[in-house]
Amino acid sequence: MDAPVQRPSLGVLNLHMGEKNFRLSRYAPSEEVGAFIKHYWIVSWDLTHQAPYLQDVVPNPCVNLVVEPNKTFIYGAAKSKFSYFLQGKGLVFGVKFKPGGFYPFIKRPVSALTGNPLDVKSVFGVEAAALEQAILSLDEDTAMAHVMDELIRGKLPEPDPNIPLINEIIDGIQEDRDILKVDDVSERFHMNKRKLQRLFDQYVGLSPKWVIKLYRLQNAAEAVDTGPEPDWAKFSADLGYYDQSHFIKDFKAIVGATPEAYARRGQMTGV
Structure with missing residues (x-):
């Protein structure tokens, strides 16, 4: 430690x-x-x-x-x-x-x-x-x-086998950027979609759909932080969005600014 x-x-x-x-x-x-x-x-x-x-x-x-x-x-x-x-x-x-x-x-x-x-x-x-x-x-x-x-x-509960399983699933979502929807998670981990959703509600507190969205939009913010401003239309498509407007809406809801505004702020602060 x-x-x-x-x-x-x-x-x-x-x-x-x-x-x-x-x-x-x-x-x-x-x-x-x-x-x-x-x-x-x-x-x-x-x-x-x-x-x-x-x-x-x-x-x-x-x-x-x-x-x-x-x-x-x-x-x-x-x-x-x-x-x-x-x-x-x-x-x-x-x-x-x-x-x-x-x-x-x-x-x-x-x-x-x-x-x-x-x-x-x-x-x-x-x-x-x-x-x-x-x-x-x-x-x-x-x-x-x-x-x-x-x-x-001093307060540890009994080991729970669902914790390693959930972390394996979430690590997979985080690392595999081709996972864009809940069906992708169900197929990869051979788990019924309903069971997956119940497990996340009980243990994680967010739905699998929200977890996927958080990581993909975190990926987007990190891409802006660490590189040149991307082609937003292509970028949103790569993240699984059917149109750029939905990507902009979700990005703003979670990050607090549109992708373009967030990129400009990073440029102004020298990031």
């Missing part, structure tokens, strides 16, 4: 520009906890005497436990970007559960968490204020990760 996790953008928009304003670190959990947890993440910043910074993040299909002063909650997967306003000096500690990894802790559909964050005490038996003190009072990232790892270790 001492080594930082390698850092792909994982939906952090304009990461290159963002890293000029904050530090993002990710740490792997212990092996036992790692059956349920993807990683611990820490965002810290010191913008004292500097302008505030607004960071946008495209969601992943994961539940997060977020520890920050007076705002500590467990959040379900979202369907649109999340924006965080950084000002002054601060730090936020987070736990990113594996897709499906939070369900065994509560044994009820994770879809109910969307828009309805959970109090940490109801799941881990610790008051939010006490957890904030235990984590945020520490100076070392690894010490924070260790304290959280020990807390979760």
Whole structure:
């Protein structure tokens, strides 16, 4: 648990520009906890005497436990970007559960968490204020990760065979850009479409269709961040859209700007 996790953008928009304003670190959990947890993440910043910074993040299909002063909650997967306003000096500690990894802790559909964050005490038996003190009072990232790892270790549920299955499916969606619709997932993993949808509702909190859309649009945003502005008509067709207008609508709904506006913003910030 001492080594930082390698850092792909994982939906952090304009990461290159963002890293000029904050530090993002990710740490792997212990092996036992790692059956349920993807990683611990820490965002810290010191913008004292500097302008505030607004960071946008495209969601992943994961539940997060977020520890920050007076705002500590467990959040379900979202369907649109999340924006965080950084000002002054601060730090936020987070736990990113594996897709499906939070369900065994509560044994009820994770879809109910969307828009309805959970109090940490109801799941881990610790008051939010006490957890904030235990984590945020520490100076070392690894010490924070260790304290959280020990807390979760004491509350681990029984292993659930559906978690590796769900992660295999979601990894397939993320890595194979030819997966553009739910039928593609059903065929690849030899699973009935209805069963797939029920599994995602219960364990992930988002439908397979939404997960595909999130990753394809995240791919689109990353393409703009890392290269020249593409041919949008061809790009939208490659993502499985029948017409460019639907692609623009979905991109704006999730990223918060049209593809062209997002590309212009990246150019202006030097990304």
